[in-house]
Amino acid sequence: MKFIISFLLFSLIITSSLVALTCSVDPYEKLGVNLFGFKTKAVAQSREIKFRMLESSRNDYGAFILGSSAAHRFNTETITKLTGLKAFNYAVQHSTPEDYQAMINHILQKNTPKLIYIQVGFNELNKNFQTDNRLYNSSLAHYLNDTKVREKTLFDFDYFTLAAIGDTFKVIWVNLFGKAAHNVYIKDGNYKKEKNLKGKVKLSQSSYPNYTISEERVLILKLIVQKLKRKDIKVKFFTSVLSIEHLNKIKRNPHLTKMHEQFLHQLKGLKVQFYDFHSQKLEDYNSTKFFRDSAHISKSFSDKILEDLNRTQNLEIGSVFLP
Amino acid sequence: MLFSSYIFILIFLPIVLTGFYSISKIANNTSNLHKAWLFISSLFFYGYWNPIYLNLIIASIIINYFISKPLIAKDQYAKYYFYLGLFFNIGLLGYFKYRDFFFENINALFSSNYSLIHLALPLGISFFTLQQVAYIIDSYQGMTKKKNFLDYSLFVAFFPQLIAGPIVHYSEVMPQFEKAENKFFNHKNVSTGIFIFVLGLSKKVLLADTFSFWANSGFNSSSELHFFSGWATSLSYTFQLYFDFSGYSDMAIGLGYLFNIKIPQNFNSPFHSRNVIEFWTRWHMTLSQFITTYIFTPLIRSMPKFTHFYSMISIFTTMLIAGLWHGAAWSFVIYGALHGLALITNHTMKKYKFQLPRLLAIFFTFQFTNIVFTVFRAEKITDALNIFKAMFGFTYLKMPKGFIDKKTLIDWKIQVGQHMNNDENLNLLFLILGFIIVYKFKNTFELSKNFKLNYKGSFILALLFTLSLFGLNRVTDFIYFNF
Numbered sequence: 118m119k120f121i122i123s124f125l126l127f128s129l130i131i132t133s134s135l136v137a138l139t140c141s142v143d144p145y146e147k148l149g150v151n152l153f154g155f156k157t158k159a160v161a162q163s164r165e166i167k168f169r170m171l172e173s174s175r176n177d178y179g180a181f182i183l184g185s186s187a188a189h190r191f192n193t194e195t196i197t198k199l200t201g202l203k204a205f206n207y208a209v210q211h212s213t214p215e216d217y218q219a220m221i222n223h224i225l226q227k228n229t230p231k232l233i234y235i236q237v238g239f240n241e242l243n244k245n246f247q248t249d250n251r252l253y254n255s256s257l258a259h260y261l262n263d264t265k266v267r268e269k270t271l272f273d274f275d276y277f278t279l280a281a282i283g284d285t286f287k288v289i290w291v292n293l294f295g296k297a298a299h300n301v302y303i304k305d306g307n308y309k310k311e312k313n314l315k316g317k318v319k320l321s322q323s324s325y326p327n328y329t330i331s332e333e334r335v336l337i338l339k340l341i342v343q344k345l346k347r348k349d350i351k352v353k354f355f356t357s358v359l360s361i362e363h364l365n366k367i368k369r370n371p372h373l374t375k376m377h378e379q380f381l382h383q384l385k386g387l388k389v390q391f392y393d394f395h396s397q398k399l400e401d402y403n404s405t406k407f408f409r410d411s412a413h414i415s416k417s418f419s420d421k422i423l424e425d426l427n428r429t430q431n432l433e434i435g436s437v438f439l440p
Numbered sequence: 441m442l443f444s445s446y447i448f449i450l451i452f453l454p455i456v457l458t459g460f461y462s463i464s465k466i467a468n469n470t471s472n473l474h475k476a477w478l479f480i481s482s483l484f485f486y487g488y489w490n491p492i493y494l495n496l497i498i499a500s501i502i503i504n505y506f507i508s509k510p511l512i513a514k515d516q517y518a519k520y521y522f523y524l525g526l527f528f529n530i531g532l533l534g535y536f537k538y539r540d541f542f543f544e545n546i547n548a549l550f551s552s553n554y555s556l557i558h559l560a561l562p563l564g565i566s567f568f569t570l571q572q573v574a575y576i577i578d579s580y581q582g583m584t585k586k587k588n589f590l591d592y593s594l595f596v597a598f599f600p601q602l603i604a605g606p607i608v609h610y611s612e613v614m615p616q617f618e619k620a621e622n623k624f625f626n627h628k629n630v631s632t633g634i635f636i637f638v639l640g641l642s643k644k645v646l647l648a649d650t651f652s653f654w655a656n657s658g659f660n661s662s663s664e665l666h667f668f669s670g671w672a673t674s675l676s677y678t679f680q681l682y683f684d685f686s687g688y689s690d691m692a693i694g695l696g697y698l699f700n701i702k703i704p705q706n707f708n709s710p711f712h713s714r715n716v717i718e719f720w721t722r723w724h725m726t727l728s729q730f731i732t733t734y735i736f737t738p739l740i741r742s743m744p745k746f747t748h749f750y751s752m753i754s755i756f757t758t759m760l761i762a763g764l765w766h767g768a769a770w771s772f773v774i775y776g777a778l779h780g781l782a783l784i785t786n787h788t789m790k791k792y793k794f795q796l797p798r799l800l801a802i803f804f805t806f807q808f809t810n811i812v813f814t815v816f817r818a819e820k821i822t823d824a825l826n827i828f829k830a831m832f833g834f835t836y837l838k839m840p841k842g843f844i845d846k847k848t849l850i851d852w853k854i855q856v857g858q859h860m861n862n863d864e865n866l867n868l869l870f871l872i873l874g875f876i877i878v879y880k881f882k883n884t885f886e887l888s889k890n891f892k893l894n895y896k897g898s899f900i901l902a903l904l905f906t907l908s909l910f911g912l913n914r915v916t917d918f919i920y921f922n923f
């Protein structure tokens with residue numbers, strides 16, 4: 118009997134110790150606890166950070182750029198130069214249309230901008246590309262229209278997972294022995310300065326498992342368009358820029374090619390200005406001067422894309438579909 | 441209900457265990473209450489998934505029970521009841537599992553337009569049907585005795601082995617329920633049960649589900665794989681399948697022990713096999729026993745002569761049927777055929793006394809099973825071919841950073857691509873871990889024989905159990921639930 122009792126007791130002790138450690142480190146900043154005074158947390162909470170940046174800002178932004186980490190490097194000063202509007206970069210990691218819905222609700226609660234750029238990545242309309250849990254853990258979750266998007270289960274507790282334990286130890290390791298990188302985002306949601314890369318553009322995020330178009334997300338985009346039209350806010354959709362190798366990889370797969378056509382078709386169907394940067398012209402830009410990796414463009418290339426986004430003809434890289 | 445779920449581990453199992461041992465305390469020794477409790481709990485376990493299919497399993501139990509009665513009583517019409525029993529069970533399986541596959545092929549062959557019904561496969565139908573077919577055959581051959589309905593129902597529906605085996609015979613399990621001492625709490629059995637269950641749970645949650653990420657991602661983009669990712673995909677799936685299914689079997693056996701019931705072993709270090717003949721005595725052992733007893737033996741008896749040639753035909757046919765039992769798709773037929781061919785090769789080698797050195801034999805057997813499992817997993821044959829092309833094409837070779845310098849590779853005329861990324865390094869690490877566990881560690885049964893009931897043992901077990909609990913949020917279904 119001793120064995121069974123000690124097994125149960127040890128299980129209880131180990132479980133509660135791990136939960137206590139995770140909660141006290143609070144890697145996702147869910148509980149607002151920082152018992153050990155760590156300078157940084159393992160998981161970059163771009164949603165929470167940018168939400169707070171915008172909340173605390175006194176600027177009356179006239180333009181916003183929304184998107185995934187692929188839109189991180191769009192410089193707001195370039196937007197201001199091109200449009201005359203003060204801009205905020207609201208791009209967050211691993212975003213999906215659910216994020217844009219919440220962001221737009223958040224933006225509209227604060228002010229009414231004149232222009233919103235929304236970057237949509239190919240994977241974002243994939244039904245099997247899950248909405249990031251960090252959206253639901255961030256303050257942005259309060260701005261979602263549909264609260265039933267995430268089904269809660271009996272034991273749905275984010276800190277009761279192996280990933281949370283892993284991230285807890287990462288936080289401890291980084292703070293005790295590593296370099297804390299807690300200043301990723303600077304003024305107006307812009308991205309920090311980066312060193313130039315050398316060598317070939319690395320392929321990244323280029324597998325699209327079980328790609329199926331998500332009707333639900335297309336609907337969310339349509340609702341966003343309707344909402345912005347009602348408020349007389351100009352919206353421009355554009356595809357995230359991918360390296361030519363990345364694009365060719367999609368095209369080599371017949372299923373993905375079909376899905377890619379549907380993806381573009383859905384975005385054109387929104388009947389607003391839509392810029393497609395999935396272009397063969399990218400062959401001329403296949404270096405680390407323009408790409409950090411195959412799914413993330415450099416700051417200088419972002420400026421070029423912004424220039425295209427403010428044209429309606431003679432685009433350098435992409436093509437535009439006018440409603 | 442999944443064994444690896446919070447609802448099963450933290451709610452269902454404690455309630456059923458408490459109920460079982462409480463009943464044993466209050467009821468007398470001859471009472472059947474504890475069996476009734478287990479049967480009702482098993483129906484709840486089954487129905488929790490999809491209550492509609494409860495009707496199916498209950499109907500299957502009732503019909504098989506009443507068909508077996510005249511067989512046991514050696515009724516004058518026993519032969520007809522026997523064929524009725526076979527027809528009913530094979531018909532049931534055929535309707536739910538093979539109907540669409542059959543008409544799909546008819547449509548493709550004759551350009552006909554038979555409609556497909558796309559029925560969801562009732563959970564565990566292949567297993568509980570097989571178990572009942574065995575019972576019908578045993579009854580016809582006079583190897584069973586008269587049973588009451590509750591005993592028979594519990595034999596079919598006992599929840600630890602209901603969904604994905606191990607496939608048990610009536611004579612193996614049911615007499616254990618009758619023993620008076622098995623109705624009471626037995627510290628040794630419960631400890632062994634916890635030990636085996638936790639090891640099975642860890643295999644499933646910590647290993648199989650981790651390998652599943654790489655296997656799924658590789659099979660989903662098979663046309664994009666290169667040398668490393670091709671091998672990583674195929675090996676990840678082999679380890680996923682092994683840890684998933686043997687983990688499930690361990691959990692089932694562990695659960696049996698918790699109720700003082702010993703369920704037969706299903707895996708015995710299959711990757712230690714020196715040939716495919718040995719492999720099938722170590723992999724899914726209860727299925728191997730079933731197909732040997734109920735398919736191979738009758739088949740070879742029906743052959744005109746007992747020669748090597750006819751034995752090989754029987755083996756090949758048996759393996760085709762075994763392949764098809766796994767699922768209604770050509771890839772499963774090919775899986776069975778490849779194993780059939782390998783068995784023929786091994787038997788022929790044996791006949792001519794040709795033997796490979798032990799390590800080489802283990803290596804080739806593992807590689808063979810690994811390749812055949814790739815066919816087994818592939819949704820389309822082209823996916824498997826893409827993976828083989830990547831594995832054996834040596835294109836776009838990747839190595840861990842610092843492993844070998846690029847110049848050497850170029851001298852060897854091997855194309856050099858990008859270095860491996862973090863995910864690939866982690867995949868490699870897990871594959872090495874998989875090999876170490878498979879080849880260096882004892883299997884669950886060997887470990888359970890020698891484990892000591894001390895604090896150190898309970899601490900390690902508690903640690904594995906806790907980590908598995910933390911991993912339950914990402915658990916995928918058991919692979920063999922689909923068969």
